[in-house]
Amino acid sequence: MSMPFDIDQRMEGRIEDVGSFVQNIVNDLIRMVIFTGELTLVVWDAVRHPRRIRRRETLYYMDMCGTDAVPIVVMICILMGIILGFQSAMQLQKYGGDVFIADFVSLVIVKEMGPLMVAMICTGRAGSAFAAEIGTMKVGEELDALRTMGLNPVRFLVLPKLLAMLLVMPLLTVFGDIVGIFGGMIIAVLKLGLPVVVYYNRATAAITPLAFLLGLLKSFVFAFIITVIGCRRGFSAGNDAQGVGRAATSTVVSAIFWIVIADFVLTFFYSMIGE
C-alpha cells in the first residue's frame, strides 16, 4: 500500500510525462511543416525542370518500395480480407444478411484497410530504410559532400524517394485492394456458400468510383507522410551507428502515429461529404 504522498509524486511524474509527450509531438509537427515547405520548393523546381529529376534513383526506389513489396502486400492483404470476411460472416449470418459480406469486405478494404495496411508495410520497409540510408550518409560525411558540391540534399535524396513512393504506393494499394476483396470471397464462398458471381457483382456495385479514388488519395497522403518522416529523421540522425538505429526506429513509431492521425482526419472529412 502506498502512501498518499507517493501518489502525489507519481501523479506529478505522470503529468510531466504527458507534457513532454505533447511537447515532442508539437515540436515534431513544426519541424515536419518546415521540412515540407523546403520539399515543396524542390518539388516546384522539379515541376518546372523535369529533366533535372534523377531518373535512375527514382526507378531504383520504385523497385525497392514497389516491386519488392508486392509479395508481402499480397500476403497481408489477402489475410486481411479473410479476417474481415470471417468477422463479418459471423455477424451477418445472425441476421440472414449473408450476401452483404461482399459489400462490407470490399468497402472496408477499399476505403480503409487497403491503404492502411499498405502504409504500415511501407513504413516498415521503406520509411525505416530511408532514415537509415540518409543517416548513414550523414555519418560518412556524404551529406556534407553534397552540400559543398552545391547540390541540394533535399532535391538529390528526398525527391526521388518521394516521387517513387507517390507513384508506387497507390499502385500497391490497388493491388492490395484486389487481393483483399478476393480474400473475402474465399470466406464468402467456403463459409457462407455464396456463388462467386453474386459476390463479384455485389462487390463491384458497392465500390463507387469516388470511394475508390478517395482510398487512393489516402495512400497518396500516407506515402507523403512516410517519406517526409523517414527522410527528416535521417537528416537529424545522431552522428554514429546508434544514432542511425534510433532514427530508423523512431521513423516507424512516428510514421505509424501520423498515419493513423491522418487516416482519422481523412475518414472524418470523407464522412462529411457522405462517403
Next chain:
Amino acid sequence: MEKALPIVEVCNLTIGYGENIVLKDLSFAIDRGGICTILGGSGCGKSTLLKHLIGLYRPFSGDIMIQGRSIVTATPKEKDLMMRGFGVTYQSGALFGSLTLLENVMLPLEEFTAMTRPQRIAAAREKLAMVELDGFDNYYPAELSGGMRKRAGLARALALEPELLFFDEPSAGLDPLTSADLDRLILHLKDKLGATFIIVTHELDSIFAIADRCLILDKRTKGVVADGDPRELREKSANPWVKSFLNRNNLRYCN
C-alpha cells in the same frame, strides 16, 4: 603595386559546437596559388575549422571571406554558387555509396556543365587516372580500400578543376609511396591549374616537401600558435612546443 586579394580571409573567427568553443578569435589570410597546411594535435579543431571555411557550419562570431565574398552572410543561393567554386575532400572520402566511382566523379560535371555524356566520361576517366584509379570505373565505393576511396574523393574534388581545394587529411591511411605520389600530384596541379590548396595533414614529410606555409593550431590556447614556412618554423620557432611538434619530439619525454 596593390597587393592581390587573398583567396581566403578569416577575421576574428570563433567556432565550436553547441556551447563548446573549439577555436577562438582566429585571423589569417591565405594568398592565391600556394599550398597552406593546417596542423595541430588530434582533436584541436582542424576538421572543424575546415568545415567552417567551406561554409557547412555557421561560426559563433567573425567572418570568412572566400575570394573576397563572405560565406557567412551569403544567402543560400550565393552560398551554393560559392561552394561550386571549390573542391573539398573529406577525412573519410565521402563518396556516394549508390554510385560507381566513375559516376561519383561525373556527378558534378553532370550537374554543372553542359558537357555531352562522352565528354563527361572522358573527363572523369582522366581525373581517375590522375589518382591512379583507372580501371576501377565500375567499382562501388564499398568495394574499395580506405586509401582508394580517399583518392577517388580527390578525383571528384578535381572534377570541375576548381581554383581552390580543401583537403582533410588526404594522405592519412595511404602507404608512403602513394602518399609521395599524392604530393607530386598536388604540386603538379598547383602548377597546372594555378590552384590554391588548403590541406589538413599530419604527415610531416609531406608538409616539408610541399607546403609553402603552415598554420599550427593549439588546443590549449584555442588559437594559432605558429604561422609561417614550415622549414623555418622547424629551425627557428621561439615556441618550444611548435619546435618539438615539427621535429617529432614529445615534450613529455624530454623534460
